Amino acid sequence: MFSKACEYGIKATIFIVLKSHEGKRVNPKEIAKEIDSPEAFTAKILQALVRHEVIVSVKGTYGGFEIDKDKISTIKLADAVRAIDGDSIFNGCGLGLKSCDEDHPCPVHDKFKDIRDALKNMLEQTSFEELAFNIKSGASFLKL
Amino acid sequence: MFSKACEYGIKATIFIVLKSHEGKRVNPKEIAKEIDSPEAFTAKILQALVRHEVIVSVKGTYGGFEIDKDKISTIKLADAVRAIDGDSIFNGCGLGLKSCDEDHPCPVHDKFKDIRDALKNMLEQTSFEELAFNIKSGASFLKL
DNA sequence: CTTATTTAAGACAAATTTATCCTAAATAAA
DNA sequence: TTTATTTAGGATAAATTTGTCTTAAATAAG
Ligand code: SF4
Ligand code: SF4
Numbered sequence: 001m002f003s004k005a006c007e008y009g010i011k012a013t014i015f016i017v018l019k020s021h022e023g024k025r026v027n028p029k030e031i032a033k034e035i036d037s038p039e040a041f042t043a044k045i046l047q048a049l050v051r052h053e054v055i056v057s058v059k060g061t062y063g064g065f066e067i068d069k070d071k072i073s074t075i076k077l078a079d080a081v082r083a084i085d086g087d088s089i090f091n092g093c094g095l096g097l098k099s100c101d102e103d104h105p106c107p108v109h110d111k112f113k114d115i116r117d118a119l120k121n122m123l124e125q126t127s128f129e130e131l132a133f134n135i136k137s138g139a140s141f142l143k144l
Numbered sequence: 145m146f147s148k149a150c151e152y153g154i155k156a157t158i159f160i161v162l163k164s165h166e167g168k169r170v171n172p173k174e175i176a177k178e179i180d181s182p183e184a185f186t187a188k189i190l191q192a193l194v195r196h197e198v199i200v201s202v203k204g205t206y207g208g209f210e211i212d213k214d215k216i217s218t219i220k221l222a223d224a225v226r227a228i229d230g231d232s233i234f235n236g237c238g239l240g241l242k243s244c245d246e247d248h249p250c251p252v253h254d255k256f257k258d259i260r261d262a263l264k265n266m267l268e269q270t271s272f273e274e275l276a277f278n279i280k281s282g283a284s285f286l287k288l
Numbered sequence: 289c290t291t292a293t294t295t296a297a298g299a300c301a302a303a304t305t306t307a308t309c310c311t312a313a314a315t316a317a318a
Numbered sequence: 319t320t321t322a323t324t325t326a327g328g329a330t331a332a333a334t335t336t337g338t339c340t341t342a343a344a345t346a347a348g
Contacts, residue, residue, distance in 0.1 A: 187296090
């Protein structure tokens with residue numbers, strides 16, 4: 001479904017939201033430990049999230065990654081997915097014809113479109129704040 | 145979503161269904177041309193479909209790949225997907241935790257489960273015969 | 289039985305994704 | 319300003335997926 005990079009990116013963003021709520025910044029080491037991911041690879045993914053303005057980085061002592069407090073509630077799953085995997089999951093799908101449209105669809109188009117749209121809606125409607133809240137309350141987990 | 149191999153496998157199976165309806169066998173060359181895929185790689189995928197008993201192979205002169213006529217209507221998208229990509233798409237998902245269950249879910253579990261189940265249902269309910277019929281009627285296409 | 293034909297299988301190669309490592313650039317503290 | 323700290327970026331490596339090629343095995347026709 002998602003690339004490994006995207007999975008790490010989503011988990012990392014949830015953790016950063018969690019920490020940003022407390023007004024704290026986090027570094028790649030801490031993040032990788034928390035989400036059980038390879039540290040250097042995670043750092044690369046964080047760079048991509050910064051470039052796409054999903055998260056913010058601060059260099060130097062006491063630096064790290066964070067999210068603007070008043071922006072936290074606006075970030076959706078789709079933002080992280082788009083930053084890392086692009087939007088192929090939103091428009092490309094099924095049998096991956098080179099140039100497909102409603103008038104020249106692949107055989108699974110009608111069946112597939114509904115699933116793809118449901119996925120798209122879910123990703124665009126689910127906020128990281130909501131996901132982070134469930135971690136905090138112990139309803140869900142970032143590793144194991 | 146699906147691997148390239150799985151995409152080719154699905155298209156190939158649709159084409160084989162189409163030909164089997166006419167009582168004809170097809171070889172990898174013909175299949176690859178029809179679905180616009182690399183021939184040798186497609187041959188490998190056909191082997192996997194044979195091993196998983198989705199299609200049947202006949203060696204020697206006038207040999208090729210086919211599907212038992214009375215079995216055609218029973219084959220579902222899920223059969224080909226399982227044969228090639230395994231069942232990770234049916235149970236693994238979301239953030240890919242190592243050992244996840246309802247009691248120890250990842251943060252996206254609740255959101256994700258619905259999509260995954262919808263996908264699973266679609267794959268298990270859609271028959272290749274139905275897809276092949278749409279090709280035949282010109283409602284959908286295998287390439288371009 | 290012999291031969292031509294076709295799939296099966298395994299070794300190999302290319303491309304992509306995942307992951308690591310080292311150095312540069314930025315920044316804040318002292 | 320100097321130094322310590324931290325992210326950014328590029329080179330490299332490992333693993334996986336995608337793709338090719340050659341030979342073996344099976345089978346039907348003649
Ligand atoms: S035709 Fe429809 S289902 Fe098939 S690849 Fe294009 S958008 Fe996806
Ligand atoms: S969505 Fe549910 S089943 Fe999928 S990885 Fe997360 S916890 Fe596991």
